[in-house]
Amino acid sequence: MKTARRQCIFCLNQANTKEHVWPKWVLAVVDQDRPLRFELGSDPEFLFSGEFKIGCVCGDCNNGWMSRLEDEVKPCLEPMLHGSITPLTRSVQEKLSLWAVKIAMVMGAPLIEAASSVESAPPVLRFVLLELGIIFALSVVAFAVADDLSRAALSVWIPLMAAICALPFLLYYADRTRKIFKHLAIIDEAVRQAGKRLLRQGIVFALLFMITASIVGYAVGNSGRETQQLITDVNLQVSLANRIGDQRKSAVKIVPAQIAMYDKLETDVRAYASVCKKLQGDWTVYDGKYPASHKTTETSLHDVEIEVKRADLLLKQIQVARQLRSINDADQQWAGWQNDMQPLLDEENALD
Secondary structure, X not given: OOOOOOEOOOOOOEOOEEEEOOOHHHHOOOOOOOOEEEEOOOOOEEEEOOOOEEEEEOHHHHHOHHHHHHHHHHHHHHHHHOOOOOOOOHHHHHHHHHHHHHHHHHHHHHHHHHXXXXXXXXHHHHHHHHHHHHHHHHXXXXXXXXXXXXXXXXXXXXXXXXXXXHHHHHHHHHHHHHHHHHHHHOOOHHHHHHHHHHHHHHHHHHHHHHHHHHHHHHHHHHHXXXXXXXXXXXXXXXXXXXXXXXXXXXXOOOHHHHHHHHHHHHHHHHHHHHHHHHHHHHHHHHHHHOHHHHHHHHHHHHXXXXXXXXXXXXXXXXXXXXXXXXXXXXXXXXXXXXXXXXXXXXXXXXXO
16 A cells, blocks of 8 residues: 655655654763653653654755754753753753754654544645635635625525534634644744745635625625516516406406406506516616527517506506496496497407
């Protein structure tokens, strides 16, 4: 089975050299007849004597800053190992602290490798992936909020809730990775600068993505709201047309019954005329926004223009019926129907 390439614990290079846990000059001073003891996390004490190497660093680190750090620490630490009193200035304390951290990280390298199934991604890659996840989640939130505000309704709540639930986990692991950068920055200034640069870039990209997502979400929501309103108006038009048609068909074909039917129709006819005129404007706007659907839209627009004319004729018929109702003589009422109502009915029939 092919094994993954081991990575230097201090940088992104391949770990191609072994580092002494304790330098040779330290081993030359201590009594090697008594093995050194240390613990790895919750593991039992680990004993060793003589040289002990761990293959966890690259040649650049091992022969570069790590070698220079040993040379700087040796003059002050070696006398202390011999029992001599050595003054510890601030500078010396800082160097000893860095040296101790280096020793601890090298000792802990086996634990890091053992936990590779959990912490397999290098810090930079993991931080970038977490940044992208956070940016994506924030963009989803921005899109969903803008879409819902535009629609004035909660329509994309599932992605919104998923993004909100994912954000705490992403932020938690991003903070853990940031702490890794912070520890590595103690040793290498380049790591600290890289961490700051990644953070700045992440903030800029997050703002850009959120602004873009908000604009797109508002546009999509606005379009969806307009489409939903169009569908609602079409359904209302169909409902009113069916109700008006049913009442006209059920009325007895005599003038008094027809006059009474028009009285009952007036409310529905006025609502029908209003929704038809609204649809006429809506389809005109829709045709301009979506030219690819022009043929279908043109047909719908033609149909609604006919219904606008029908609604106007129905309103005129209602007005005539109101006038005929005031005539008491049946013959005169019939004559008025023939002269005033029948031409309007003929004109309406011609629309079909």
